[in-house]
Amino acid sequence: MRTVKEQALACRAAAQQVAELDGAARNALLLAMAAQLEQDEAQILAANAQDMAAAAARGTAAALLDRLRLDAARVAAMVAGVRHVAGLPDPVGQVTREDVRADGLRIQRVRVPLGVIAMIYEARPNVTADAAALCLKAGNGVILRGGSEAQQSNRAIAASLGRALQACCIGAAAVSALEDLRRESIIELLQLSDIVDLAIPRGGEGLIRFAAEHARVPLIKHYKGVCHLFVDASADTALALRLLIDGKTTRPAVCNALETLLVHADIAAQFLPLAAAALQARGVEVRACERSRDFFAGSRPATEADYAAEFLDLVLAVRVVDDLDAAIAHIRSYGSDHTEVIATGEPVQAQRFIQALRSAVIMVNASSRFSDGGELGLGAEIGISTTRLHAYGPMGAESLTIERYVVSGTGQVRHPQ
Amino acid sequence: MRTVKEQALACRAAAQQVAELDGAARNALLLAMAAQLEQDEAQILAANAQDMAAAAARGTAAALLDRLRLDAARVAAMVAGVRHVAGLPDPVGQVTREDVRADGLRIQRVRVPLGVIAMIYEARPNVTADAAALCLKAGNGVILRGGSEAQQSNRAIAASLGRALQACCIGAAAVSALEDLRRESIIELLQLSDIVDLAIPRGGEGLIRFAAEHARVPLIKHYKGVCHLFVDASADTALALRLLIDGKTTRPAVCNALETLLVHADIAAQFLPLAAAALQARGVEVRACERSRDFFAGSRPATEADYAAEFLDLVLAVRVVDDLDAAIAHIRSYGSDHTEVIATGEPVQAQRFIQALRSAVIMVNASSRFSDGGELGLGAEIGISTTRLHAYGPMGAESLTIERYVVSGTGQVRHPQ
Structure with missing residues (x-):
């Protein structure tokens, strides 16, 4: 078994090869990766069956087993995902600014790959292929550290991708699944500040806090989404009501689902009965504030903990507020900087809501569920950043690059002699 | 004395006020800050005289005393700097992308302030005003932790800026000089991950390594500049020869000065005699490789340490290399990702140099000394990032903002029912 550092150095060397490819060659690489995954389907499913058997033997919960499970349809979706990324616009080499100075010096800002990206994630093995595709699209290498429950699946997927890389004369280490599966290996990886350019932890709050605690490399966090709708x-x-039902009930377990409904006092008597009926019809449990409890028969009173919670379930906190400023104050206190929604007929109120809140995504009269890289036009996403640096909100391939300066002259100097 | 956390919370509250100002109001704030500094010149110089006396009593070296010293001209330059920043374009509120989906949903990416920025720096008190101006220009608050040698000066400058803020109805804490000057206070500041959005350490390598070691907040590092010229x-x-003399001799103590000259073997016999004469005439000491030593009478042989060194002085390492690839390999081994220069008549060679190197700034036939926010069109800079995330190379006001999403609709939902 290679050490974490040996694997990271190998990844850096292979990443340098990827960085030197042009966009067409990188896309060809992605298509070769997709074809290889297709070809290796039987091996991948066999590896996944081992993970599933081990997980079942440990008495793993059904929901987790479902996340871990691969089948022909899920492998096909993974393959389609890699092909889709191949077809996206190329962020690398984009000239984002260009100026020519009076002395003829031409200054360009140009997008280049970040280098080596470490992905740390939990049970879902499809993340392995998704993350590899986006990282390579942007000219990077990637070190993958998935959950140990999915170790055989992840290893089989990474090995398949590695074969495709080698067939294209790129080091297989450009996609490296960490061999060392001890928890300490995550710490080691997060401290390789001369090798790893960015770490992206994706998963539960515990994993992300653990990563933030130990990282010496730059980290982009994807904390919980406590998303609000203010009516x-x-x-x-x-x-x-449409925004409420779409936001709360269509997929409650994801981070862009609504967790708290805030209602202006002047419209509470009109809106809350409609909301109560629609929520009840869909089996949503309500935790209501003093002023709204009468509208929700049998509801539990909302606590401070409810206002801060990411329920990830058919549970909703409801609070009546005096005005827009009270809604803003509530979101500033309890929010997670992910996505906030306002339903309003007044552009001035929308403007104030946008201006006063610092969340990554603000929706005016649109569902929180659009807070997603695919929906917002990124083509695919590697996560949704709640870190207020480098990338904020859904992150696509462009967020895996950085702008640098290329300056061309004809011998200009700063102090002519 | 307030604790670090108390000061940081106060800064965050005041930063929120700054973030809600429009560009005109933020510029008015900067002009008020400049006027107040002018008015408080006598107090600032008196405070600086205390710092100077204490430093002299400790037997501080002349170079450091010069960096610490303020006089009427330096205060005037500080004031002019703040006014200059007021006149720069406003990055906040810029719409960097806009799309309207087929369903009418309008997606904008909009620049917003980062929030609270912690600046940790060494002796030069003018950084206090410069950093405050750029941070506030971009709608942020700033916590300043300057060197203890400059504590009276920094306190006087921050107090003056605070008076200007209060006169504009903004909390003085938007510019906070850390009151607690123990070294532990830096650690505390760097671990306030729920309050501080970005830390920028500026100074010697020791300070930056110390900050990187202890930070739990995002950090943008400004490591050394080991800049190369490849002929x-x-x-x-x-x-x-013009690029060499400008890069090495016009201000050897800055990070964009040249440290190593790499010369293609085919041009060495022609170029090195010219270089030797010009360098000798300017008192530059050369550390030469085996193949170049004969051209530099009395030079010391270059060691591995010389190739990795940021001399910050009239000292230059010289190495003859077989070809462009050998130059690239040298820079990859010894470089610091800051700025690299190629002098070439062949665009293909320039392209290969650009493609193969990952440094923040690449110069083709232009001096390394242009690697500076002012020269590259940023108007002013808060530092030069060698961190390959968020900002890379010279950082201006725009680098103190982040893009987020604002989405406007007419009731669109993801799953219409």
Whole structure:
């Protein structure tokens, strides 16, 4: 078994080869990766069956088993995902600014790959292929450290991708699944500050706090999404109700689902009965504030903990607030900087909501569920950053690059002699 | 004395006020800060005289005393710097991308302030005003932790800026000089990950390593600049000589000065005699490789340590290399990702140099000394990042902001029911 550092150095060397490819060659690499995954389907499914058997023997919960499971359809989706990334626009080499100075010096800002990206994630083995595709699309190498429950699946997927790389004369280490699966190996990886350019932990809050605690390399965190819908006094109630139902009930376990409904006092008596009926019909449990409890028969009173919670389930906190400023104050106290929604008929109120809140995504009269790289036009996403640096909100291939300066002259100097 | 956390919380509250100002109001704030500094000149100089006296009593070296010293001209330069920043374009609120989806959803990416920035720096008190101006220009608050040698000066400058803020109804804490001057206070500041959005350490390598070691908040490092000039076989020797002299001798103590000259073997016999004469005439000490020592009478042989050194002085390492690839390999081994220069007559060689190197700034036939925010069109800079994330190379006001999403609709949902 190679050490973490040996694997990281090998990844850096191979990443340098990827960085020197042009966009067409990188896309060809991705297509070769997709074809190889298709070809290796039987091996990948066999490896996954081993993970599933071991997980079942440990008495793993059904929901987790479902996340771990691969089948022909899921492998096909993985393959389609890699092909989709191949077809996206190439961020590398983009000239984002260009100036020519009076003395003829031409200054360009140009996008280049970050280098080596470490992905640390939990049970879902499809992340292995998704993350590898996006990292390579942007000219990077990637070191993957998935959950130990999925170790055979991840190893089989990475080995398959490695074969495709080698067939294209690129070091297989450009996609490296960490061989050392001790928890300490994550710490080692997160401290290789001369080799790893960025770490992206994806998973539960525990994993992310663990990574943040130990990292010496730059880290982009994807904390929880405590997303709010504020229904302003001027809102169209039918519109607000659509946003509420879409945000809370269509996929409650994801980070862009709504967790708290805030309602302007002036519209509470009109809106809350509609909300109560629609939520009840869909089996949503409500935790209501003093002023709204009468509208939700049998609801539990909302606590401080409820306002801060990411329920990831059919549970909703509800609070009536005096006005927009009270809604803003609530979100500043309890929010997670992910996504906030306002339903309003007044552009001035929308503007104030946008201006006062620092969340990564603000929705005006649109569902929180659009807070997603695919929906917002990135083509694919490697996560949703709640770190207020480098990338904020959904991150696509462009977020895996950095702009640098290329300056061309004809012998210009700063102090001519 | 307030604790570090108390000061940071106060800064965050005041930063929120700054973030809500529009660009005109932020510029007015900067002009008020400049006027207040002018008005408080006598107090600032008196405080600086205390620092100077204490430093002299400790037997501080002349170079450091010069960096610490303020006089009327330096205060005037500080004031002019703040006014200059007020006149720069406003990065906040810029819409960097805009799309309208087929369903009418309008997606904007918009620049917003980062929040609270912690600056940790060494002796020069003018950094206090410069950093405050750029941070506030970009809508942020700033916590300043300057060197203890400059504590009276920094306190006087921050107090003056605070008076200007208060006169504009903004909390003085938007510019906070850390009151606690123990070294542990830096660690505390760097671990306030729920309050501080970015830390920028500026100074010697020791300070930066110390900060990187202890930080739990995102950090942008400004490590040393080991800048290279590669003279290709096809270079115009007169042009290459201009770049060498400008890069090495006009201000050797700064990070964009040249440290190592690499010369293609095919042009060595032609270029090195010219270089030797010009360097000798300017008192530059040369550390030469085996193949170049004969051209530099009395030079010391270059060691591994010389190739990795940031001399910050009139000292230059010289090495003859077989070709462009050998130059690239040298820079990859010994470079610091800051700025590299190629002198060449062949665009293909320039392209290969650009493609193969990952440094923040690449100069083709232009002096390394242009690697500076002012020269590259940023108007002013808060430092030069060698961290390959968020900002890479010279950082201006724009690098103190982040893009987020603002999405406007008319009730669109992801799963219409």
